[in-house]
Amino acid sequence: MARIVIDQVRKSYGALHVLKDFSLDIADGEFVVLVGPSGCGKSTMLKILAGLEEASGGTIRIGGRDVTDLAPGDRDIAMVFQNYALYPHLTVAANMGFGLKMRGTPADVITRRVQEAARILDVEHLLERRPRQLSGGQRQRVALGRAIVREPAAFLMDEPLSNLDAKLRVHMRAEIGALHQRLGVTTIYVTHDQIEAMTMANRIVIMKDGEIQQIADPETMFERPANLFVAGFIGSPGMNFLSARAQGGTTRLFGEAVPVPPGADGDVTIGLRPEHIEAGPGAVTFMARPSLVESLGSEKYIYFEAPDDNRPPGFLKQSEEDQRGSRLIARLVNAGPVRIGENVTLSFDPARLHVFDPATGKAIR
């Protein structure tokens, strides 16, 4: 177990800057998730931590020891790969014991620790098989087992669940969580799935283009996103964005005067989460004509056009998961019947609004 301090790590491939001044202080036993879109440098950061990739600058300390120039095997870390990377020519038991064997651990100790890890992960009956005789979920467990038998100072996991089907993924997510509870080993987990990040992390690090956007616990990430990128990244369906003009602490949304933080002046981008729009009248009430209604049983997603004065800013790329285009989404729970083309009354609490500077993308509070 160990504290990990990453200090101003940079990585460039020629003129391509893949990581820019990455600094992060991870407490002993913490579960930190690096999340961000594809190509933002998550795997690169993890490989630098593991020593598989050399940083162009900066230092890394694990458990108070400067490991920046140490070989991967000397860093006392274990890594779980996206494709598991089990040794195909070795049995499951030999796979799990390989790291200990390389460190000269006596055979009886290896056997005992492999047995123990196998019991924790429920793969005892598979120990004599080879990786190709295992299912995807079993391989995943063996890969985790290979990491935990070493009893390392930290676990590094690079999208370990992305090769599993949706149901198994949810299951393994809970299992990794439980494993972390049980062992308390500092864990750095990479994913591009914000739901994995939100459910598993003690702290989330959101990255974009090699830069940290925000470091916060899941709740803060959701409640107080630092900028437009984070606001749009976290949450499903993603946050609605509206453009407006603020003056003297108020702005107009849906034709109504709405209070905004005093720092907001001139053009602003307003964020409003779909789940913060409610059916029926409230603090700020407006009418909407749904152009699409998706019902998921207990909840409904309602798509409607934003008023002309508040058209979403064009520069914002909307969430890829939904087809809202320039429309807004409301997520209504236990609402009455809603029909396409028939006006409904909706409302929101202005305290739930997020206000951003459209030029810098930074949150205005």
Add this chain to the structure above:
Amino acid sequence: MRQSLPARLFLYASVVLTCAVLIFPIYWLVVTALSQPDQLRQLPPKFWPDEPRWSVFGKILEERPIFLWLGNSALAALGAVTISMVVSVLAGYSLSRFRVRGGQSLGLFILTAKMLPATLLVIPLFGIFRMTGLIGSMWSIILAHATLIIPFTTWMLKGYFDTIPRELEQAAMVDGCSPLGALFRVILPVSAPGLAATALYGFVLSWSDYAYARTFLTNAQGNWTANLGITTMKGEYISNWADISAASILVALPILVVYLFLERYLVGGLTAGSDK
């Protein structure tokens, strides 16, 4: 996949035809070996001799030092393959894994070397071996064959290593291996089928050589390889084709044995299951 009857008939017919074309020369070799020398040129040809002359094998083994030749061929092939495998495992692995300045052009250079006909190198090699006093020794043929084999095996192995996920040696390094340790403990065991196929290929290249042996070993009778030995059986005025065919069969057998020995590695899909 289900096919219509005509399609299947066509498929089987092609298979039979292909096999026939491939096997006929071998069949004819056997027929020639077993026929009386004076029956060889008769018309119409006989497709199986009336009295197969099985004694021909015993006769040529007595008359010619076939086992010595086979031993020399084996020594040359084993030596050349050993050198080639050591060199090309390291070279192929570096070409596959490391991006170094000039690595690309080096790889292309090796590829070009592969395209040159082997005979092109006979004269320069002769010069080199003359200077170093290796003409006539087994080393000349071992080294010459290695130069022939290495470009091929390096590229074959590079291609094979390219199919092995990098994460495998990264996992090994996190587990405490040095880069070379990862190569020997993980990559090579996983590559067993590729190594076997490559070694077999090199073995066949060396075994089937004639030009090098003819140039470097002609004056050292004790070091004649099988191919060189057989051609000396072809006299200037009389050639006993039955004997030559019988000797050729004996020389082809070891390749068959090596193939059977390596077959289980060649077929194995050992990398399956390392990842998803």
